[in-house]
Amino acid sequence: MLKKLAAISLTAGALVLAAPAAASAAPGDSYAEPPSVLVDTPVVDVCGESTVVFEPGYFQPGENVSVGVSGAKAADASYSGNVASAEGAMELSFSPPADGEGNYSIAFSGTRSYTAVITVAHAHDAAAGCDHDHDPAAAPAGAEAPQTGELALAATGGAVPPVVIGGGLVALAAGGLLVATGVARRRRS
Template identity: 60%
Template sequence: MLKKLAVISLAAGALVLCAPVAASAAPSDSAPLIAHSYAEPPDVTVDHPVIDRCEVSSIVFGAGFFDPGEDVSVGISGSNAAGASYSGNVADDTGALALTFRPPADGDARYAVSLDGSRSYTAQITVSHGQDAAASCDHDPAVAAGLARTGGGVSPWMIGGGAMALLAGGVLVTAAARRPGHH
């Protein structure tokens, strides 16, 4: 009985852990591509469209928005726009891009950050002077932004699978400890 329980627990755990892999599998290279599909265009998100002075905002473009490796030109307009800075204007191998914008130290305004490459996009970012704003903006936006955002995260399937594996292991240890003849 204990062996059957162990086999069933391991099989269930393997299925739970394999489900995210199968659900996110990409089509093979031999799969036919549809030239004009009705799929949504690649995602664009503006993390923190309203920021304090000296904080950063990121404009993140999904895979395929730009050409792979494309050097995208960036234009910034708004109050004292010449004092603003940015980093990350080269698309990766999939055409994704994460641009980090830092307003000027005295910038309390609305800024238009325009990106122009194989596609164009303009993001609106509002900057205000909040209570926690820094007095000086002597930071590199690439360092302040940290690692690039990949869109990944912890899957609930992985958490559930781990919980199930722990539970199954606890049951097996308890059953083995209570079995007559073991001390």
């Protein structure tokens, strides 16, 4: 009788711990799509500007998103707009340096991460310079944008309630205790 009770307890504990995996959605279920990102001009002139637009809900409301730029002479590039709106949307403007060329990777790191690639074509005289080269409002690429507000941990999406985990552990412990009791009784007789 004790063996059956122990086996049932261990099985129940294993099922409780496995329930979140069994409850996951099957392929093809209609869940809401995550918010999307749009790079309005993926290929720009040296003195051009590209904007990366994140739909509402992509970031946490008011989140200060870290931005990193890499590419040729990336330290001379500039960007502005790295704080999400009250709806979690964000629009970042990127301006390459006057003598920039090739691909620039713009890495966003916040609640979600994203990397946009913008290509700079040489259709402008680099010696003439650009109007945006000395914009005091724009942060130079490679420099960390100023932090505002409180820093918080990223939302990782863990969805298993602690009560379920605790219940599974209690059932597992109870099963183990019953097995140990059965073994001790058997040794005595």
